[in-house]
Amino acid sequence: RVTSSDEKLPVIGATIKVKNATTGTTTDANGAFSITVNPTDVLVFSFVGYLSKEVPVGTQTNMSVVLQAEDNNLSEVVVTGYSSQRKKDLTGAVAVVSMDLLKSQPAASAVEALQGKATGVQIINDGAPGSTPQIRIRGTSTINNNEPLYVIDGVPFEGKLSWLNQNDIESMQVLKDASSASIYGSRANNGVVIITTKKGVAGAPRITFDSYYGTQSPRKSSFPEMMNPQQYAQYVFDGYTNAGKAIAAGRNYGSGPTPVLPEYLVAGSKLGQDVTAADADPSKYNYSRDPNLFYQITRANKQGTNWFDEITDAAPVQNYQLSATGGGENATYTFSGGYLNQKGTIKYTGFKRYNFRSNTTISAFNKHVRFGENAQYSYSEGYGFGVNPNTPGGYQDQGSALGWAYRIPTIIPVYDINGNFAGSRGSQLGNAENPLAFLYRAKDNLNKSNFFFGNAFAEADILPGLVFKTNFGLRYENFNGLSMRYPNLEFSEGNNSNNLNEYQGYNTEWTWTNTLNYSKVFNEKHRVNILAGTEAIKSRSRQLNAGRNDFFILGNQDYYYLSTGSSNISNNSFGSVGSLFSLFGKVDYSFNDRYLASITLRRDGSSNFGDANKYGFYPAASAAWRLSEEEFMKSVKWISDLKLRVGYGQTGNQRIPPYQYINRFQSSIINSAYAVGGANSLTTGVWQNAYQNADVKWESLKALNVGLDFTLLNGAFDGSVDWYSKKTSDMLYNLPLPSSTVGLGSSPFVNIGDMSNKGVEFNVAYHYGREAESPLKFDIGLNFSKNVNKIVRLAPGIFNQVYGNYRSLQTSVLQEGAPFGSFFGYKTAGIYQSAADIQNNPSYTGARVGGLRYQDINGDGVIDPKDRTIIGDPNPDFTLGLNLNVSYKNFDVSAFIYGVQGNDIFQATRYFTDFPSFDGAKSTRLLDAWSPSNTSSLTPSAYAGASDLEFASSSYYIQNGSFVRLKNLQIGYSIPTAKTFGSKVAINRFRVYVSATNLFTITKYTGMDPEVSQITDTFSAPGVDQGVYPTPRQFLIGINVGF
């Protein structure tokens, strides 16, 4: 009988062979085997994941063999580019993420769980259910799209990963440096994440069931605090008083010297204090769709509405996963099905996913031919606001529910006297929409996706050591959705239009890869692996949108079909095609396990480039030296393994919109039509929408990596240190040409600009109790990543480019010598204390006592746009992760702390909450504003008619974004199954756990959440907080059961 050293369970499907003979057998479901042998034979026991064991037969007729699990991380086999390697043979910078660590943190997206687990990988989470977090590998490597390439079971994938169930993942490797990633050539600039899904394990079916259920609660204490109505009214009055003006605060607060709050905000056409009892007679109330009949009566909420409170709520999350694995010697399978349902803590939002996966491997002809498939189908559904956007943070906007929550006055109640939504219609109540109404009306907006991703492969041993493999991968996504719009007459800028929009579309991509791999060990010292291959990729997408207005009844999902709308009939469709063809090769050589070298070459051809530059060429080389194998090191007993790595390589980037190399024209009813026939009879014409750059070519990145891997004290400590320097050159840059040359057509991408990233990464882990039969085992791991980004060069003659539009703000800049996405604006220099202060210092038109003073950067004595400068950096100085796993007998505890230090956040919402920009909610920060008796305050005083320069982009908006967060804490208990259920019951594993995420956050940031995902403007603008979906706190209970 064969049992395992770790679980003391039978090893099913272990191979037993007679040494130097062809006879052999495998163990059955009980780990038992029988074989006829001679006493002089030696039996070799082997099984994946265990050390082989040789046992001389002798006189034994009953053998009990315990296989030792391979605990040594070094012999772990990791999947790298198109092949796999022993970890100890790696020469590049590859982060191997233990799935045990990932599983302890329940997350909708597998990527989300990578946070803080691998050095050099920065993840910024987003609280929206099902959303894809932002991932950056070793900083921002291009001004274009920075998302990495995923390779899932050998098939490249670009896009969001919310369809993939974390429980289906066997391992994840992050190829961080160019020497390891360059085998993926033109798509590898941002790093490559290799994901391998769980494969079948031979033996009787093993069934596992995992589930958790829990609740997510909004972290209410993090909400920004707004003034109550009385405070706000006083602020408005102060504004006029400070400006020396007669108070003209509308109809709400009376005409006396101090504000008096009204009973009603609106009753029909009467506003604020003008509303009489007769006006507020409920019998006049008419919530009509006809603006002429619409008669709303709304009481003022004198206590003030806490809008953040109103739009958030505790939300349940649940997850179920059932999987089965098994098989025999020649075929293994694994199958799983899962269901996730996560509601959002912002009301009326949520995400659901159903997924099925099947992986099969079959071998034939005495295992010389192997084929199989990996396939996943998933159906996901996001509903409501901000859910599952294609780009992280894509929902953020001043006109989103969160944007409105920052803007709507607190005196407005949620509902009017009859329970319909109240709003900003009234006297000087600003132009924000009721955020709860906005969310409620979006509750039936659905985005659905049917997603298939899988591959079929076959490989054959042609000669000893020579393997041919062909792999065909397919991605097919069919998506559709609908959104509706309702009359919003309670809103000051609302109207009675109503509408339905629907969309349908698909994305498809196939990848066909063929490789020949020759692997041989010569003279037991020369280990050689040679790989050559081709890869062809073709993608196509198409989408159809349609909409109509004016539905006879509203809000009835059974009625909403396009044909029932009666006006504004609209539709459009669009699509894209693309192709890539590549040749690649790789040679790995190691001598005596001591000297390792690897050379990679890849040539990519892309449809994104014209004839002049269709092909790109990506070489890389790396070498490693295992010092610990040298004789002179053998005597150093505390060093178990020590390896020095150096790698240099080149990767590319082709992720730009296609067809940049030709002039393109468009015939479009919205862009180029005119009523040449008069009145409303449009004729559609033609315009040039895009201008060519015939010479456009690949962006390339060259990177040097030096690293040291170490294992100390027989594996008690392990870790690595890496230093790298990457330089992106010929950066594809959408250089805006003068309008006199291109009008409003798009300027072509040009190869201009260089960017550099340099950094160090360090991780170390301590393992206790691995080897011995210790009841107490623990692992503690610390990782540290530091990256310094710099834009080395933009275009000749272009020093900087300002972008990141938010109302009249421009928040961010690309500037030579500065990090990507640096914040740009005026530097504040306190508050003007007196008229003399304005006289004696540089000032601007509209400068006033109590207003913001700025630094005169260029020293010309006036404050104007030339004084704008770099005012902050969204890139962190470093990030830290601390992982702790402890098990004692049947208990286990894991904890994960994540920290980010030294990044700035541009809190753009202050535009509304801290300045007299609009009537609306104002932050309680203003209660401590500058006044003649509070001269040390740095907050400008209230002032009606303040210059717009006061709320221009300035360091007033810049906040420290550093934080430390206990991301996850989990405590589990494994019930001793045999003892509890008896040995008759088939349950062999039963673990229960409780888990909490985001238990505490230490930060000075004044917004809702210091994890601020980027917004996308011309370029992505990291760290600009326009109102992020805050990450909630989660409490879960879960079980893992094995049969």
Next chain:
Amino acid sequence: CKKEFLTVQPQGELTESQLTTQDGVEGLLVGAYGLLNGNVNGTYGNYGAAPSQWLFGEVASDNAHKGSSVGDQPNMNAIEQHAPTSTNDNLANLWDRCFEGIQRCNNTLKILGNLQGGQGTVKFSDARAKEIQGEARLLRAHYYFFLVRVFKSVPYVTEATSGTFVPNDKDIYPNIVDDLTFAVANLSTTKPRNQKGRVDKYAAQAYLGKVYLYQKKYTEAYDLLNAVILAKPDLTTLPYSDNFDITKEGGPEAIMSVEHSVGTDGTGGDNGNVGDILNFPYGNTPINCCGFFQPTIDLANSFKVDANGLPLLDGSYRTNAYKSDFGLVGAAKDNYVLDKTLPLDPRIEATIGRRGVPYRDWGIMAGDTWIRDASNGGPFVAVKNTIESAQIASGTAPGTTNVTGLNVNLIRLADVYLMAAECAVENNNLPRALALVNAVRQRAAKITPQQVNGTPAAAYRVSQYTTFPTAAYARNAVRFERRLELAMEGHRFFDLVRWGIVKQTLESYFAFEGGFFDYLKGINIETRDDYFPLPQDQIDRSKGTLKQSPGY
């Protein structure tokens, strides 16, 4: 792998060779017209490029305030106060849109040249080819004229220009004149292809006359303008209100207008009057967005007339200023009663919405509840760019009632009369000037008076001048008439510039209007203020070939 595998065709786009056909050139020409409404697509955000030029032509002058609340579109405050910086988005908006229009004209001319040069299969007849050139060159002249009035120093790019970076170191008026001269010679008096939205010879003549007037070439200007006047019906027979009525637009008075289109075309209003999208009253009104573009107290008072029904040319109209219910509080505001005895030119009601007077068919203008923030924008609202309530269903974009289909007149016949009158004054033909001004006033006298409760809302009076005693008097009278007739139609600031009286006019106006609005107090006008700064992003993109206007 084959090369074809890596060669893909653009999806839903056209290449140059596919356009080198008659249909291609006609399509490009329609595209060139398409920029007349000041946008490529979308609705909000096209303010600087609005064909009505309400921002640069009116808010920058003494006629209008930006309006709304102070924090909304703060960059527009800087235009009103003549303190713009080069990063003001409204400047970039005008610059970009006009150059897009110019590119479209250039592409039309270039591909027409290629087709006629034998690159395509079936050529145009020479007549249509010339006519297309005439249309495209008139449109190009229009876009350049919009630019040169605001920025003065503008790079000149044609279909023949090669190179990406073009300097702005030359006077481009001669180029504009060339294009318009070609258009006058090659367009006929019937509209091309009999389509009423296109430009004809009259548009070319009037435009060239206008450009000559800007160049102070009064004789050449007069001949062209007078030719248009003679060819068109007598102005006095054409109702004033037809110019601002969506059901009557495009009539004989519309010499060159922007055809705005809304309705069932499947767009959200992209081809409608998006430039004026903000310029409707606020609050409980049929179109309630967004409270911008409010007439000044100065403009309202300039409609006052003397006992003879003539305007108060000496500036005394500011005495005892009429300011509706502005500044009143409490009961005084609530109980405000319209003074119906005020002697006014009836054109005020077609120009300014004021409390107590019917506003189109929307009912009586209610005062502050129609206004976003009266303390910032004043007591008045704009009228000419709005439409009748009854026309909203058919005349606005579905779901966006503040995008209307109302055309904007770039040049209308009364404008031609008054430009010709200016030329006559400068050519010392005072009787002709008098006749032209009086024709405009005679027509104004035919306006139906507004009534409230059965009696006129003011003591309406407008009569004809008996004589222009001196050239100076005539000049002043013509200019004053131009303000009254064309107020809020995008001419005023540019008129002040070409008359060379920006400083004296605006400083006097700021002294008066600043008495009501603090933000206008004490603004000084410098020489630079005749023009606006070039957009900073364009200077940055130009690699040093574009030079900023002096003073900025």
